[in-house]
Amino acid sequence: MSSIAEDAPTTSIGAAVEGLATDVRLPDGDGPFPAVLLRTPYDRARHQAEARGWARRGFAAVVQDVRGRFASPGEWQPYRHETADGTATARWIRRQPWSDGRLVAVGASYAAHCALVLALEAPGDARPDAVIAAVPALGVAETAREPSGVERLLARAGWWAAHGDRRDSDESALNKALAADPGLLTHLPLTGLPERLGRDLPSWAGLWRNRDRGRLVSRAAHAAMPLLAVGGHHDHFTEDTVALWHAWGGPSARLLLGPWGHSLVAAPGTDAGPAHRVNLGDLYVRWARRALTGELAPGRHGALALGGGDLWLPAGTDGEPRTQRLRLLHGADFTADPDRPVRSDDLAVPSGGRPDRCLLASPPLPRPLDVVGSARVRLRATADTPSADWAARLVALTPEGTADRLAVGVLRREQPAGRESEFTIELGRIARRLLAGTRLRLEIAGHHFPAHARNPHTGDDPTTTGRLLASRRQVDPGSVALRLPVLPSRPTSTEPAKEILR
Structure with a gap:
């Protein structure tokens, strides 16, 4: 298959989809071709190399700026118009002489949202034949809050x-603002952030009023096409990616979950190894070909990386629940003061003064654990305020003396002040080999x-509040039970491509 020259012309869709700026890159040859559609708010020009890659492999690559962004006219309203605009674009593609009617919707983050709403909410004649959703932003409510309702501020x-x-x-807008005012996010109310940024952000306040969670996951059960979901263990959308894969009702669903952040292979975690370097572009193309020809086996399959172990496991692998023994170091009685909050960006633990957290630790692991x-x-605990968040952070203290964040969970509870209760804080998914000698904090x-x-x-x-109160907390240290999913034996590695393409 020959490649398109760097200066090969592109075709503009223009007014065919309400004037949205759109580029089309076609393979060499007469066609018709299967098409790939990527709709993005992050500037279609950034995807030129990606489009060339698809075209070299026989796909017509269509890349579009969403409404109101970069070269596309209209008003930018995140998550508002993507189903309608994606529908118009998909119908246009299928009418073109270079299209053979087959369409793959692809994207990462917000672009994955665009692909998913096209697959799950568009009329039947506009729906794609396959979907690749990487680190998917499922919706405004899912991105803004934890399932417990706690706001994802930063x-x-x-x-x-x-x-x-x-x-x-x-x-770099926020980083520049934080450099000028390191306390930027401490100022109240949080809805006043646009004024402190010196920006007009009318949609900022409305973001926090949206609580419509779970729409796309509920509709995923009725999907009619194959899915490839790609995520990272260190991405803030990990749980959403796995939930989408679990719920998908199409003929096949594949999951690839590596030791990566939101930028996937470009953002490897400290637990990533040589085996976790995956050529995602090549894998996407190979999967798309098999998806369009119906060669994928039915059901849910895929691969997840074992961080720190430099190997891959079949998706769906889970360890057996095991309670890890912990002992109290200090802070069974502590004060949660919002004027001096525990920082998410600092793993250091203060050694003096009034405790600001309850701290527990395990003895050194006698043998490696695959979690x-x-x-x-x-745990059982008490707060002397009627509203209280409970944040649990699990850290691995390695034999070399480094601290490595493993998982974090945050739960919001509303109940009468001073009432002791028992509750569970979900920490999310872990896929990590912990070496002998590691201590868990x-x-x-x-x-x-x-x-x-x-x-x-x-x-x-x-x-919206402008008033903060300190909250005294009491934790029953004997009640704290850390439940870890541990594999009963050393796993055998699999090939991620084999699991994705089966």
Whole structure:
């Protein structure tokens, strides 16, 4: 298959889809060809190399700026118009002489949202024949809050500062603002952030009013095409990626979950090894070909990386629940003070003064542990305020003396002040080999800031309040049970491509 020259012309869709700026790159030859559609708010020009790669492999690559972004006219309203605009674009593609009618919707992050709503919400004649969704942003509510309702402050502030209510992007906007005012995110109310940024961000306040979670996952059960879901263990959308894969009702669903951050292979974690370097572009193309020809085996398959072990396991591998023994170091009685919150960006633990967290630790592991699956903490505790967040952070203290974050969970609870209760904090998925000699440190705190907004402890909305109260906490250390999913024996490695393409 010959490649297209770097200066090969592109075809503009233009007014065919309400004037949205769209490029088409065609393979050499007469066609017709299967098409790949990528709709993005991050500038279609950034995807030229990706489009050339698809075209070299026989796909017509269609890349579009979503409404109101970069060269596309209209008003930018995140998540608002993607089903309608994607529908118009898909119908246009299928009418073109170079299209053979087959369509793959692809994208990462917000672009994955565009692909998914086209697959799950568009009329039948516009739906793609296959979907590749990498680190998918399922919706505005899913991106803004944890399932417990706790606000994801830092990630959303960074995204809205960079992309919100503007035609172009400034990826460094929040970092520049924090350099000028390190306490930027501590100022109240949080809905006043646009004024402190010196930006007009009318959609910022509305972001926090949206609580419509789970729409796409519920509709995924009725999907009618194959899915390839790709995510990272260190991505903030990991749980959403896995939930989408679990719920998918199409003829086949594949999952690839590596030791990566939101930028996937470009953002490897400290637990990534040589075996975790995957050529995603090549894998996408090979999967798309098999998906379009019906060669994929039915059912859910895929691969997940074992961080620190430099190997891959079949997707769906989960360890057996095991309670890890912990002993209290200090802080069974501590104060969660929103004026001095436990920081999400600092793994250091203060050694003096009034405790700001309950701290527990395990003895050194006598042998390696392969922890694969969902972890959780069960405990009994009391807060002297009617509203309280409980943040649990699990850290591996390696034999070399380094601290490595393994998992974090944040739970919001509303109940009468001073009432002791038992509850569970979900820590999310872990896929990590822990070496012999590693100690596990568990921190139980009232805040995880600035990754998450501070609970003011007054019962008021954390995004609109201007008043904060300290909250005294008491943890029954004997009740704390850390449940880890541990594989009973050393696993055998599999090939990720084999699991994805089977």
